[in-house]
Amino acid sequence: EAQVTQNPRYLITVTGKKLTVTCSQNMNHEYMSWYRQDPGLGLRQIYYSMNVEVTDKGDVPEGYKVSRKEKRNFPLILESPSPNQTSLYFCASSFSGGNYEQYFGPGTRLTVT
Amino acid sequence: KQEVTQIPAALSVPEGENLVLNCSFTDSAIYNLQWFRQDPGKGLTSLLLIQSSQREQTSGRLNASLDKSSGRSTLYIAASQPGDSATYLCAFNTGRRALTFGSGTRLQVQP
Numbered sequence: 001e002a003q004v005t006q007n008p009r010y011l012i013t014v015t016g017k018k019l020t021v022t023c024s025q026n027m028n029h030e031y032m033s034w035y036r037q038d039p040g041l042g043l044r045q046i047y048y049s050m051n052v053e054v055t056d057k058g059d060v061p062e063g064y065k066v067s068r069k070e071k072r073n074f075p076l077i078l079e080s081p082s083p084n085q086t087s088l089y090f091c092a093s094s095f096s097g098g099n100y101e102q103y104f105g106p107g108t109r110l111t112v113t
Numbered sequence: 114k115q116e117v118t119q120i121p122a123a124l125s126v127p128e129g130e131n132l133v134l135n136c137s138f139t140d141s142a143i144y145n146l147q148w149f150r151q152d153p154g155k156g157l158t159s160l161l162l163i164q165s166s167q168r169e170q171t172s173g174r175l176n177a178s179l180d181k182s183s184g185r186s187t188l189y190i191a192a193s194q195p196g197d198s199a200t201y202l203c204a205f206n207t208g209r210r211a212l213t214f215g216s217g218t219r220l221q222v223q224p
Contacts, residue, residue: 031210033210033211040216042214042215042216043204043212045210045211045212048210050210056210058210058211059211090157092212097210099145099164099206101147102147102159102206104149104156104158105156106156107154109154
């Protein structure tokens with residue numbers, strides 16, 4: 001089944017404790033990205049990747065890191081999480097950026113205390 | 114900067130009604146738009162994708178239209194069912210490598 005998977009689905013952590021949220025797709029997509037969803041603010045892009053080793057900032061990149069060492073994986077790293085990063089996070093992928101349909105993962109609900 | 118507005122913010126209808134969800138945007142230089150469905154606490158499910166050169170797309174009971182000149186897209190749901198209850202999001206791709214999302218319409222279909 002073609003899908004985007006994320007792990008963990010739920011995470012509660014404390015301020016400053018480094019964490020990684022994994023994202024993987026099995027559709028051989030070149031383009032992957034991360035969004036966060038917050039009440040009243042909607043979905044905003046954090047980072048995106050056009051292909052392996054090619055990443056760039058989205059609209060709200062502060063406090064996040066990403067890497068794209070393999071085509072199928074695009075982990076989101078929070079080096080020192082803070083409470084304002086409490087949010088619902090989505091990974092997305094598409095065949096290529098721009099004209100193609102985007103597929104979203106199931107989401108990771110992160111709480112930072 | 115692209116701004117996207119969805120009206121109404123919430124809608125409650127009895128089962129069986131046909132309904133229209135509206136999405137308006139400010140920048141007509143779009144590549145495509147997608148309509149998504151989001152169930153509470155769940156991910157986004159892509160419903161329909163319309164390329165900028167197209168006027169509409171249909172999938173089952175769903176029909177989405179795009180009018181770039183007026184800056185509007187509509188999602189038409191025929192013969193609504195309780196299982197259609199969810200939040201519906203429209204999103205535009207203007208080539209900035211990111212989708213610009215509307216705030217969503219929360220739909221409740223009463224049995």
